[in-house]
Amino acid sequence: MTASTLAPIQSALHSAGPQAASIEHLWWVFFWICVVVYVITIAFFFIAAIRGRRRAEAVDNPAHDRRLGIFVSTCAAVTIATLFGLLFSSVATGNAIGTFGKNKPGQIEIEVTGHQWWWEVKYPDALAPANQITDANEIHIPIHTPVLLRLDTRDVIHSLWIPNLHGKRDLIPGRVNKFWIQADRPGVYRGQCAEFCGYQHAHMALTVVAESSADFLKWKSHMGEGAPTPMTPAQLRGQQVFLSAPCAKCHNILGLDAYGTLGPDLTHFRSRPTLAAGQLLNTRGNLAGWIMNAPAIKPGTTMPPNQLSGQEMSDLLAYLETLR
Amino acid sequence: MTQRVLDVAALTEGTADSRSLIWWGNLAMLAIEGTMFAMAMATYLYLRSTNLDWPPSTVPKPDLLMPTINTVMLLLSCIPAFIIDRASITKNMLPIRICQALSIAVGLLFLYIQYAVMVPSLGYKWSSHAYGSVVWVIIGMHTLHMVAATGETALLFLYSLFKPVLKKHLLDFRCTAVYWYFVALVWVPFYFIIFIEPWMQRKGS
Amino acid sequence: MVGATRRVRVRPQWLGGQAILLIVLLCAGCKAKTPDNKTFPFLQRYSANPSEKTDLVKLEGEDGQWIMPAKNYASTRFSGLNQINTGNVKNLKVAWTFSTGSDRGEEAAPIVVNNTMYIVTPFPNTLYALDLTQPGAPAKWSYKPKDMNNSAKGVACCDWVNRGCVYANGKIFFNTLDGKTAAVNAQTGDEVWVSQVADINRGESITMAPLVVKNKVLVGDSGGEFGVRGSLTALDSETGKQVWKAYSTGPDKDCLIGPGFHPFYDSDKGQDLGVKTWPPDAWKIGGGTTWGWISYDPALDLIYYGTGNPGPWNPEQRPGDNKWTCGMFARRPDTGEAVWAYQWSPHDVYDHDGINELLLLDLPINGQLRKVVVRPERNGYVYVLDRTTGQVLSANPFAFITSSTGVDLKTGRLQPVKEKAPGVGRVTRMICPPAPGAKDWEPSAYSPVTKLLYIPHANLCEDAEGLSANYIAGTPYVGSNVKMYAGPGGHRGEFDAWDPVAGKKIWTIKENFPLWSGTVATAGNVVFYGTMEGWFKAIDARTGQLLWQFKCGSGIIGQPITYQGPDGKQYVSILSGVGGWAGAIVAGQLDPHDGTAALGFVNAMSDLPQATTKGGMLYTFALP
């Protein structure tokens, strides 16, 4: 029923790109230093406690305090040194990540727009706007290529987080945040909204498909094509159902008289692995259930329940099957 | 066994000067309110920095005459406040009463000019844009303080007319005077924000 | 769509036969003084090419008649009549009036042909023929288009207006709001044919006055706020059948762009720019409607018309130049083939429809007489283009502009101010000119006597914010919140006299309300226009001095005309009846509490209901 089996790894400790890798590296540096600090401090504490337990009388004289003073100042000095070390490594990593991607060739620009509760993904083309590609809840990127994400939102603050590739960056109304990612290993990575954004904050996921440049270009040119013309009578009837039912009020299908902008673009949506922003596997059964009564699956969603007869539903599904 | 004691019977009871509790409480309250005004100021500066068009180009250049008169008048009202402050130490009631009456008059006149002349001619409301919001918030906050300062002075004035004036009341006079300084001085930066800035080179144009 | 006609006899008691009428008409025609063409050299261009001098060309040149809203193919709105002049205009009196029975905006120009005046009312677009030979000009007949679709009112962005009818070949042609073009027998009021051109279920409607060129009725559509795909249709004037249809967006073959297409600027050259300059499929709902004015140059055999705004208003949904919206085409009237095109505002972000009137003049530019087209454009510039090539010769601002810094004459491109572009989720303030532009559809006039262009226009600015627009066929597709208000100075209207050669303003009259009425210039050196309070004014064409004014029953947003009556006297007519986009607050009884109402115009017009009330009435004036 759910996207369990296909759910890819979503973890900050399984980096697949240079940024996530350097953060992961930094994290382990911090982790081990902190472990050492913790162990030493607690050891001091327990040694002190055991010594204190054994004492019959508290020691409180200037000479003793001077020795304690040496202990405390040494510890403080070591702390300062450690902190400076950490600060340096952190700032160095931050700078490396921050300047990443600038002046590198082969950049790709993607606009990611947050909606309650799904992601709109656009591949704009400033020179030839006709080549713009619109997708939803998945980002395809070629590997070894810096990708510039422009993050914007249509409603509340969201936060894009693909832990295997990078940390998170907020999508804030009225300001477009720029954000570089890069994948070095082909694969499918899961991302999720990380800023509380309302009822379905829990179900606002997306997948990142990192693939070779050739595959990416193939995908891109496929996405640029309009939806295929329906062939069978059922598909044709389904197309009519799509146009006359509420569907076309919100959804866009290239090549069809449906230009809705409220919901995800459906031109090739059957090629996406999941439905409902990562909540459901993109299977025919799930799709039928989703169309029938989306709010029951995802309370608060803007996708309304639809009252379709069995025939209409099967026709519609037959048509939607073609949108690959 | 002997017991040593510290006898304090000779100490005075109560004081009208800065050693008293109320004086300190008053200062702490001013610190809090000063922080709030600072936050309002910070809001203004922050929004100024994030807006390309500030004040919005639809904001008319305000009329300066009455607001300036009002501001100068408010600043001058620190003089009676100062006289109240000083005269309270010696409990010289005549100047206190005169200056209190003066302060009340200035307070009421300031509020009148503010709301009968200045606010109606602003040309925007709190709901017009964020600039309007922040200006109205500032004016509103200051008005609350002005009302409080005037009301407090009026209350003390009336009270002292009918009831005996004690040391604790002298302290109240002084604290009110300090509060008056605060309310008057805190208006100055806001005067510059609201009335002078739109006349300067606008951001974004 | 030709159906049975239904003639409505307004005066069943009418006794005289048609023959009598004809005689009277002929006599009147004889009496009519035709102006001496030598006085007005620009009119001689037709004589230069006598083969082109069709019946219509002859008629449009006659100053006693007024056969098309723009007066002539060159759209000068200049009448050679000079009975009414600066000296006697102060004596002007109402000669007769006629109620249209409509309470919506009267934007139409009456036309006068053969001693009959024809007026089209707003929806339901009744056509009245008024007999000018009778005292008080009683109605001869009226024609009510059948099966008018009431729902069309739901797709008319800016009141249910109609901008007039046109006469040709014994027929009156006009468009109806629900997307039809009707041809009616000018004599009898019998329906000749009705042709469905636009589909309201796609948000299309028609408000413009058609133009007949070489037996083709040119019809443009409205609906730039409804995500329509704009087009210009040529119908056969005899049958109503479509001859050609040129879309404003889409592939070259839909735009009738072929090998004969030679735009002047490089940015307009290339294949299928109507597709490539749009995001995928966006051109299909991209606007570029053609609801404005068409001009025709018989010598060059080119028609000129402008295209409207790209849809939606929110520019972020349509990156690219959005060709061929907010521009103009020069086309061959026979085939519709495009000869050149130019975009006033590539990637328009303010709804600056490029549909205003195009005045075809021959002007000395840099000492050389050139065939130009003069266009006071919504974006605030008076353009002078070479009408043979499409080259911009000059573009000078006639209004207060913050949205652009000028027009680069090298590339022909408008230089927009980035900070003033409205974005989604951000209110941009002080955008001047606003959505209706420095000057909307209300046409200007050119007097060859004074060599000045008379531009009625608005002085407004706006705050605007983009919103993401959702397309549902038949519903608005705008994506913008707008609030307009008066521009610098606080007055909302201006009437300018403009020297198109020097490119500068000669004088200006300030008006309280935006000017939404057209204007007419006469050889008597009088210029007429109306205001939204209802004042109909006569101005000295040279000095701008107010010579005479009359307060009409309702605000004026119509187009004045002047003609010679059968009695040989010069008359001036104007339809009063407030409405349109600017007057929607009165016509639609809108609520001024909502500043964004009527696309933001209500914010600027909240005091209009106190200044005028609605009701359509035709006023005709004459000297006593």
Next chain:
Amino acid sequence: MTELAVLPPDFAKEAAIMEKTWASKPGVIGWLSETGHKQIGLRYIVTAFLFFLAGGIEAALMRIQLLKPENHFLGPDAYNQIFTMHGSTMMFLFAVPIMEGFGVYLVPLMLGTHNVAFPKLNAFGYYIYLFGGLFLYTMFLLHAAPQAGWFSYVPLAGPQYSPGKGVDTWAQMITFTEVSGLVVAVELVVTTFKQRCPGMSLNRIPLFVWSMIVVSFMIIFAMPAVMIASGYLSLDRLVGTHLYNRSEGGDPLLYQHMFWFFGHPEVYIIFIPGLGFVSSILTAFTGRKIYGYTAMVSTLVVTAFLGFSVWVHHMFATGLPQLGESFFTAASLMIVLPTGVQIFCWIATIWSGRFRIATPVMYVIGFFLVFIVGGLTGVMLASIPIDWQVHDTYFVVAHFHYVLIGGALFPLFGAFHFWFPKWTGRMYSEVMGQISFWLLLIGFNVTFFPMHVLGLYGMPRRVYTYQPGMRWGNLNVLASAGAVFMALSVLTMIINFLVSRRAGRVAGANPWNADTLEWSLPSPPPVYNYLHVPTVSGLNAVWDAAPDQPYVTGMRFDRREILITRVLDAEPDHTEQLPGHSPWPFVLSCTMCIGLWGAIFFAWWFTIGAVLSGIALIGWFWPSDRELEDHILREKGELGGLELGMPEPVREEMP
């Protein structure tokens, strides 16, 4: 210094007069007119603890919901309300007020004075806090709870995305609790600076009092920020201002800046009193003064200063300019240093002290084990790149629970046990105390340690559910299991206290042989605290007291007279009379409720409430005739000291 040849007289008569002077009044009105600091302090503590239990129940509900993936126990609507209530309750209705309660209760005792500086204000603060909390919970029960999270980010909390009255309620609750926090801060500052007993110069102030001073100053400068932030939110929601509306020129980030300018110091406001508890407990249980008193005090002050310069590290993911961010990283890292120095000083103290073990100390051990983990994860969060990964994930949830539970709750529970005998006069059950400690320690770590891993494995916070196959299931089960232990721990502690309050061993004045002044009083302390204002001659007042430590005489017993001393050296300066019972604080808080709650529904209620509050304030300040006469007589010098048969004291300067 006069040496009296005889033992002090029997003070029974004076005590009786004092009892009468300071006594609470009977009846409901008497209860509502109460202005005694111990009463009010206890009310704070009990009320805050009840809110803590409510917050705990909410936490338990969340843990049940997260027990398994795609659970349908709570829907998103209920879950969002509950986690918002949990966070708001714990931060605003529990953590800060309970620390303030301790401050109100203990500070005057530790300073050797009779009451706080402004007793009526103190009572007012309590009612306004109580009403704020009750209002929030009333609305919760009416299904109108806020559901935008405890930090209510706009625009989600704005008028468009949070319809209904929930967020208005939240914002108003903030105003109420912050007003309460501010008045407590003001009176604690003034009390500490002006009412210390003679001899308690600045360098002899107990560390707990220092921590409360530092906290009070932080409150004075931090809480106005959140009041402004929530006030703007209210205005945006109620009257249509645009302060956070990006399209009209406002900025959602403005809210975040102002909220965190308060929000980060808030964390220190919560755990700095905890540090004070630790110092108090460790002093008692090591039998020596805290090593490095000056260092301890100065690090507290430094922490307070640094606390105001790190707010941006809550906003690293918003995409601010890099250079600025680096500064905040540095500041956030450097804040570790003062806290670290304190920890080292404590270790040094234990090292050289005679370390005794009892439940309070166990909690201090728990504090060390837990809080240091929180501090170190805080170091990680200060690093921008790491923060990008773990911000707003369960890692952060784990981090701040380690900091707040470790830094505040463990010391607080220690403090409960430590001062329990002082409040009740009886000892708690040591066995039960130990059991509840171990349950808490184990339960806490089982609950929250896995959350670190969950965060790193990609689980964002505030999700009402998660999907199977995300590898989060088992760890969530573990976390939920740990919550059971924590619940049991709190239950054990409550039972322990309820039973021991009646049946515990009688404790005596100073069961721990602790050092601060309150331990010189009987348990529980009399209503007037000190019959004679004491004097001190060292940092550890009780330990350093001479057998014949002087006390202050010459003050009145029949009036609520207190001794005002000088700020630095605590020399006696003058005396002042404190007001007694007054119903006006209660009345004023009621009128403020009318104004501020009413404003949520109808703007004019604000004006009505303001006018009523003005009337209440006049009533508040209007002196009674008796008070007036008293003053007049005293000023004329006609009212002498009471003739109580005391030996005629001689004025003597303090050494």
Next chain:
Amino acid sequence: MKRSLALLVILAVVACHRERRPLAPAAVDSQRPNPLRMGDLQPGPKQLAATGINNPYEGNAYAISEGQRLFAQYNCSGCHFHGGGGIGPPLMDAEWIYGSSPVNIFTTISEGRPNGMPSYGGHIPVYQIWQLTTYVRALGGFEPKGATSPRSEEMMAKRAEEPK
């Protein structure tokens, strides 16, 4: 005591209704009501209104907010703007061409009206029409003020000096 309890119950009922958030409306949870009579005049004795269906979301803050969203997304605002009208009539004044009762407004949205109002019935779900109805009623000032929000995250449409 009893009185305060009763007060609390009333409060609860009022507030609960305002704050109810039907996040998952059942697919068939509301039916389309019969249209109301458009005029007041009836031949013969007056019959009672036939419809038994009331607006399920009357006074509900969430429904008003959802209605506001839908009002923009289904392009109602394209004609009616923020209630001031334009292509369609204003929705914030006292004049209601086709009646202002919830069922009237529901019918207007669902069945359309002859002068240009499109019929949304069948194109959008019934519960959304009710949400729109509630929002439109709020624009007209018929819904309790406590349930409506004073602004959205967009340009302020209303002028502050006007209470509407």
